[in-house]
Amino acid sequence: MNTFKKIYCRIFQNCFKLVIPILPYRTPEILKSTSLISHICMDNHISKVMVITDFTVHQLGILDRMCEHLDHHSISYVIYDKTVANPTSDNVEEAKNLYLSSNCQALIGFGGGSSMDCAKAVGARLVRPKKPLSKMEGILKIWKKLPLLICVPTTAGTGSETTLAAVIVDSKTRHKYAINDFNLIPDYAVLDPKPTLSLPPFITACTGMDALTHAIEAYIGNSTTKKTRAYALKATKLIFENIYKVYEDGNDLEARSNMLDAAYYAGHAFTVSYVGYVHAIAHSLG
Template sequence: MDNLTKFFSFELPTKIIYGANCLDNLCIELKENEGKKPIIITDKGVEKAGILKKITDLLDKDDFPYVVYDGVEANPKDVNVEEGAKIARENDCDCIIAVGGGSPIDCAKSVGVLLAHNDTEIKKYEGKTAATKPLPLFITIPTTSGTGSEITFSSVITDTKNKYKMTVKSKYTAAKVAICDPVLTLSVPPAVTAATGMDALTHAIEAYTATCSEPIADAVSLYAIELIYNNLKTAVFEGDKLQARSAMLMGSMLAGIGFSHSDVASVHCISEALGGMFDLAHGVCNAVLLPHVMEYNKDYCVAKYARVAKAMGFEFKSDDEGADLAVKAVQQLALDVKLPLFSELNVEPKDFDILAKKSAINISTESNPRPMSKEDYLNVLNNAYNAK
């Protein structure tokens, strides 16, 4: 409650369409926004799951011409962005439909940046000020409950030359329309459901506890924590339960709203370093690191961690007890949904020094509730690696 007197602004330019089978609204939105020929940006997994065909069937039914780019990789690369933009130009596409998890949606945002600026190199638009022009009509259709990228203002793209993740952020990169249909998430495999769900939980917890948090972000983040914590295991192990899948998609979206109007923090700083160097799944990295960063932060945000525990449904007699419960609950949840330990990833202690250095210079380090130096990051990495 200590941020109620601070100045903040809140902007959400994306129209959100949510609910079972709301995908049927796609062509209506294209027509209302005068989209003529979309490029569909997606990945092979979406195509294999049969979701791409649902999109193209709708477009075919309404006689929309379209082009598909399905070459997006996990942890989308600068080369994916530049290839997608090239295909869009060559085929005179005037709008973009992003279908998938965070990778296709982030890639599509950056494709839109290149189209808007009539450019071919996404590296030029790294940061918060370089993208200055409105994107073509941009519609997002999430198929996982993780990144919240369907409504955020930023995309995280791997710089393949320098092997790190750069952020392209601007109010102009937000989607015009997000079509959030939980039915599309029913086919997500358990391991991916677990990783993306922990990613969303990390977004919500870091948004709520970041030094730059604000009241609206706090509100949506706390509800996201409640939804995700209480539905993730069902979504993982009983993936056909639409109620749990719906709660996860809503939780993911709310967490996205939360961190896009607050920030992420040191968990993401390490995860982005890991992803850039080793191409590891972002959600898995967040899951294995979240409890260890929370343990490091705990004394600096006891009351907020206690509020996190309350959102999870715990009862306790003191804030200290609640904060301890929150840390333990997060660690246990990652184990319950069968995510690996940090020591089981393809990362060795000899890599920790460079990981700590990259993490410390990440801009979101300053949003962490407890200051973190390179040495602090090293300690957290070692603690995570030695955890059982």
């Protein structure tokens, strides 16, 4: 790295560390069942929502239980299921246009980190319609509250249900970048183990290791706080106690729930204390 750029980065990191205690970090309200989403919508006078997911989650019927509850409470919904593994700017624009044409009032990101990141980016485009995604790259470029955002993770790994980041790939240039803003933190995180039951052992292990990496990087970084270290340790403990259980028995609801909690705690830890070189390298490879 260029020496002057390195000096600039270190100064920026140290200054950011000093102001962490006064920054508007917040945590989503936790729900333990997708059946509660309909009640949240009713409490907020929302009659139509957009569900952003991927084709596999939709086809496997993992949305069905939530949709049944929405139907029961007369809450309409439209489903966008074209999200790809690394969500693209085209995904975001398609979903945004569908949201507007369908007169939706809230967003539900349902799936892995890709679906949740796509939902966040759609929210950003809705409140900043004249600002392209490429201009939102970096820190604090949104500055407006998103529509009600509910995230339902179907993997216990990314922690996107609690972070202030959305990672997007530019469809034209293939440049992968992060958008970071406090307004991207979801309003609700639904840590329901039932949508994770269909996760195969290999993906269960990989996503669990993702959460463990988040926790470790957040703990050993230079911008930790007492709270983030405690969250990182809690996440690490939960992962070591449960990852073998869910790998060997994917139907263990208690272990699945504990892994979701671990991913959430690790996600909150790194959204304040950052991740490290492992994730930096992974972004470049991705």
